Amino acid sequence: MACIGVMQLCAQQKLNLQFVNMVGESKLNIGDSYKTSFDEPFTVRRFKYYISNIQLQDDHQQWHKVSSECFLVDAEDPASQAITVNHGLKNIKSIKFLLGVDSIKNVSGVQTGTLDPARGMFWTWNSGYIVAKLEGKSSVSKALGRYMTYDVGGYKPGENASRWIVLPLTPATKNKPLQAISIKADVLAWFKGENKILIAENAVCHEPGILAMKLADNYSHMFSILQKQ
Amino acid sequence: MRIACITILLTVLVCIATSFVEKKQAPATTSLAFVVPEGWPQPVYDFSQNPLTKEGFELGRKLFYDGRLSVDGNFPCSSCHQQFAAFATYDHNLSHGVNNSLTTRNAPGLFNLAWQKEFMHDGGINHLDLQPLAPITATNEMGETLNNVLAKLRADTTYRKMFKAAFGDEDINTQKMSKALSQFLLMMVSSNSKYDKVRRGEVSFNLPERLGYDLFKKKCASCHTEPLFSDYTYRNIGVDLDSFINDVGRMRITRLSADSLKFKVPSLRNVMVTAPYLHDGRFYSTYEVFNHYRSSVVKMKNTDSLVRNGIPLSNFEIGQITAFLYTLTDSSFLHDPRFGPPQDAVVPPVMHVH
Numbered sequence: 001m002a003c004i005g006v007m008q009l010c011a012q013q014k015l016n017l018q019f020v021n022m023v024g025e026s027k028l029n030i031g032d033s034y035k036t037s038f039d040e041p042f043t044v045r046r047f048k049y050y051i052s053n054i055q056l057q058d059d060h061q062q063w064h065k066v067s068s069e070c071f072l073v074d075a076e077d078p079a080s081q082a083i084t085v086n087h088g089l090k091n092i093k094s095i096k097f098l099l100g101v102d103s104i105k106n107v108s109g110v111q112t113g114t115l116d117p118a119r120g121m122f123w124t125w126n127s128g129y130i131v132a133k134l135e136g137k138s139s140v141s142k143a144l145g146r147y148m149t150y151d152v153g154g155y156k157p158g159e160n161a162s163r164w165i166v167l168p169l170t171p172a173t174k175n176k177p178l179q180a181i182s183i184k185a186d187v188l189a190w191f192k193g194e195n196k197i198l199i200a201e202n203a204v205c206h207e208p209g210i211l212a213m214k215l216a217d218n219y220s221h222m223f224s225i226l227q228k229q
Numbered sequence: 230m231r232i233a234c235i236t237i238l239l240t241v242l243v244c245i246a247t248s249f250v251e252k253k254q255a256p257a258t259t260s261l262a263f264v265v266p267e268g269w270p271q272p273v274y275d276f277s278q279n280p281l282t283k284e285g286f287e288l289g290r291k292l293f294y295d296g297r298l299s300v301d302g303n304f305p306c307s308s309c310h311q312q313f314a315a316f317a318t319y320d321h322n323l324s325h326g327v328n329n330s331l332t333t334r335n336a337p338g339l340f341n342l343a344w345q346k347e348f349m350h351d352g353g354i355n356h357l358d359l360q361p362l363a364p365i366t367a368t369n370e371m372g373e374t375l376n377n378v379l380a381k382l383r384a385d386t387t388y389r390k391m392f393k394a395a396f397g398d399e400d401i402n403t404q405k406m407s408k409a410l411s412q413f414l415l416m417m418v419s420s421n422s423k424y425d426k427v428r429r430g431e432v433s434f435n436l437p438e439r440l441g442y443d444l445f446k447k448k449c450a451s452c453h454t455e456p457l458f459s460d461y462t463y464r465n466i467g468v469d470l471d472s473f474i475n476d477v478g479r480m481r482i483t484r485l486s487a488d489s490l491k492f493k494v495p496s497l498r499n500v501m502v503t504a505p506y507l508h509d510g511r512f513y514s515t516y517e518v519f520n521h522y523r524s525s526v527v528k529m530k531n532t533d534s535l536v537r538n539g540i541p542l543s544n545f546e547i548g549q550i551t552a553f554l555y556t557l558t559d560s561s562f563l564h565d566p567r568f569g570p571p572q573d574a575v576v577p578p579v580m581h582v583h
């Protein structure tokens with residue numbers, strides 16, 4: 001905490017982070033039809049994920065925590081996709097954040113703000129946050145209503161669905177530190193990666209466990225730097 | 230000398246400043262004492278995160294008895310948690326929810342919750358403050374959304390006043406609502422049964438009660454541990470799966486087959502007023518429970534070793550243990566006006582939910 005206090009004193013620069021939700025090379029539009037890399041069609045109704053513990057790396061490889069907040073990025077809410085952090089760094093080499101929620105928040109009762117269970121990202125019958133949610137429909141889904149609902153979460157050892165994301169920001173911009181970064185969040189990454197996810201086989205994930213961990217390993221690759229300036 | 234003067238001056242200034250701040254910020258709440266009965270362990274609830282106040286308690290009490298926490302207005306918490314049944318449901322095997330729905334489980338009694346680490350028969354809920362969110366949002370219980378509940382509370386002048394009195398401002402959110410409910414629930418301590426009075430040396434057991442207590446200590450107390458009458462572990466007591474309800478218990482939470490059909494050991498305090506019994510209310514009387522233990526335990530891979538071979542019990546012994554179980558009824562708790570509906574509460578008539 002003390003370190004954050006010191007940093008805030010010298011924090012003079014603003015860094016704007018813009019999360020851009022995409023499906024491959026296309027922007028994600030709610031209701032539009034897309035295809036996974038395995039040629040399975042789907043539409044998206046909800047796409048939400050928690051971003052917390054944002055840290056920036058300086059030229060000396062030191063990480064600086066620049067926010068203690070937990071943000072909920074929501075595809076339906078453009079304001080939630082823009083995050084501004086303050087820092088005092090001359091140059092930013094990399095950015096790191098947790099896609100998810102600190103495990104302590106899962107066992108400390110009811111939280112407020114973006115972590116308010118009323119935001120729909122909390123399992124009430126088996127306490128714990130949903131780290132990320134991708135919900136829609138697919139004609140190949142075998143679930144009722146042809147729904148495709150991936151609610152991924154879990155905080156216990158072996159079931160932790162939060163993932164650390166590190167994105168290098170090199171080469172550095174000349175003379176001044178970065179002011180804005182666009183970070184792409186690619187829905188397609190949920191289906192490919194370490195684990196092949198076929199909607200026809202697994203259209204529903206509503207609890208922590210094996211499937212949630214597979215999806216989490218996949219979505220840990222969904223972010224990339226789209227633009228920086 | 231000069232330094233001393235400055236120090237004194239500074240101290241005075243700081244004192245003035247702090248007294249001003251305190252006057253301005255400290256909400257005028259009356260704190261409530263939580264008394265741990267003598268010989269009981271320390272509670273597990275972290276009171277430092279939710280200090281008990283009269284205002285918070287009264288708010289929690291109003292919420293507990295308010296049907297508006299449910300989608301159709303007819304299902305307050307108190308519809309399944311009735312004071313005369315030690316806050317279990319009288320005579321219902323499975324709890325009833327909105328739109329003539331049934332849940333898959335028997336509502337447990339509510340008391341001594343400050344000593345419980347996990348909630349529900351499967352222990353899926355890890356904090357008392359989180360517990361009310363499950364029944365409020367379950368479609369076969371109160372069927373409401375948290376946002377709708379909060380909107381109803383925010384629209385009500387009395388609630389805005391009560392939230393301000395309890396928490397310092399009129400802002401109403403899930404956290405404050407659940408903290409208030411917890412304050413009400415935490416105060417529900419049941420520690421004044423005949424058993425407790427005997428422990429305190431105020432009265433004595435009669436002969437059947439005393440013989441029953443001796444048998445209880447031998448045959449039941451390893452799981453139904455005194456003084457809370459539960460060790461709050463999860464155990465498979467050899468009750469087979471109802472394949473229609475398909476409730477696998479603790480395994481649903483841990484996803485470990487070793488936890489199949491394990492359920493939390495219930496407290497036996499007030500047991501004679503909380504029938505029916507077991508997670509799904511399948512036994513209507515304590516006699517049926519005794520009969521299960523002495524002759525119907527199903528041997529599964531993970532049936533608890535303490536009951537695996539049955540518990541030998543004669544009819545005579547059952548009678549004595551039953552006499553002892555009656556001493557666990559805390560009638561002052563069942564009639565304590567502090568835990569009844571607030572005076573101005575309009576509680577849906579019981580006939581609506583039965």
